[in-house]
Amino acid sequence: MHAGVVYALLAALLFGASTPFAKTLVGQMPPVALAGVLYLGSGIGLLACYAARAVIKRNARDKPVALTRHDLPWFAGAVAAGGVAGPLLLMAGLSTVSASSASLLLNMEGVLTSMLAWFVFKENFDRRIFIGMLLIVAAGLMLSWEQAPASGLPWGAIAIAGACLCWGIDNNLTRKVSASDPLQIAGIKGLVAGSVNLAIGLALGGAMPEAQTVLLAAVVGFCGYGLSLVLFVLALRHLGTARTGAYFSAAPFAGAALSLLTLGEVPGALFWIAAALMGGGIWLHLTESHAHEHEHLPMSHAHMHSHDEHHQHEHDFEWDGAEPHAHAHAHAPLRHSHPHYPDIHHRHDH
Structure with a gap:
């Protein structure tokens, strides 16, 4: 299985499983403060991992490339949208929506991520991918209808959909910096978002x-x-935004299953119909194959890599042959054909 797919599915499993646990904590602290503690916990934990790695790989060449000044505008927007606004809306939604339905509603993140990638950031897609997203959208609408109150609007479902939109913006902006160190990206986002949300809550x-x-x-x-998030950034690097969002749509199934097993929730018929629609949409994405002749334009960047067909370059330092390694390198023009995703090397027109 492609490494990017593995990263995306593992990211989905971890995030999906966290939703029912977060639901159990909603009544024990205010939603804003809870969002702050969740993100601050991620930031502090990743900071510890970052420090440990810095000690272990002090002089190694396989250290990931750090964020640069050019990355900061994209990264700041990602933190604001996905690290501050998104969690606030999610916690507000969880206060009125069941954990199992909230878990499936979070599939909207993949849909909105892909819509932004396709129509705003011009990432390629085909009919199969589009039909899969339509199935996921239909399932999300069914869940929103199931959550509708006797009168008024389903504010809980709307809040969760708003959180998904914020994360969709975050995902597309994070793709711009996905060649950089994912541990640094996720750690800074956790510390900043957690501190802001916790301060607001208090x-x-x-x-x-x-x-x-x-x-x-x-x-x-x-x-x-x-x-x-660390795994999600790695998936963005290998798959592009829309495909990563599609695979990440598996997250709510993990959360929903855990909710049914641990919280004793009894879903209605619409829940199972929605689950079937979402499963069909994800299957269409998982079975996609994309190959054609394409041209690589000259490009220079820095990221962790091995010397595969896309990385045939000389080194301006003494190289001991160890792979993978990270350094600034240039890509010469290249035309070939092979199955590929819109990763950091395949962002071409069709």
Whole structure:
């Protein structure tokens, strides 16, 4: 299986499993403060991982490439949308929506991520991918209808859809910096977003619960937000935004299954119909194959790589043959044909 697919599915599994755990914590602290603790837990945990790696690989050439000044505008937008606004809307939605339905509603993130990638950032797609997304959209609308109150609007479902839009923006902006160190990207986002959300929560009069609850929330955040985001960034590097979003649509199934097993929720008929539609949409994405003759234009960048067919270059330093390694390198013009995704080397027109 392609490495990018593995990264995306693992990211989906971790994030999906975190939703029912977050649901159990909603009543124990204010939603804004909970969002802060979840992200702060991810940031602190990843900071520890980053420090440990820096010690272990102090002089190694296989260290990932750090963020550059050119990356900062894209990264700042990603943090604001996905690290601050998204979690706030999700916690607000979880206060009124069941955990299993909320888990499946989160499939909208993949849909909105892909829509932005296709129509705003001009990433390629075909009929098969489009039909798969239509199935996922239909399933999300069914869940929203199931959550509709007797009168008024389903604000909980709308809030979760808003969170998905924020993460869709985040995902597309993060793709711009996905060649950089994913541990650094996810760690900074967690620290910034967590600090902002926690400060807002405390300013609004929220009180911190007992230490055991805070620790549990931090662990959930580290696994479901921190490690998941590291894997998601790696998937963006290999698959592009829309495909990563599609594979990540598997996340709600993990969350829904865990909710049914641990929280004792009993879903209605619409839940199962929606689940079948979403499963069909994900299957269409998983079975996609894309190959054609394409041209690589001259390009210079830096990222972790091995000397495959896309990396045939000389080194301006003494190289001991170790792979993978990271350094700035130039790509010469190249024309060939092979199955590929819109990864960091295949962002061409069709």
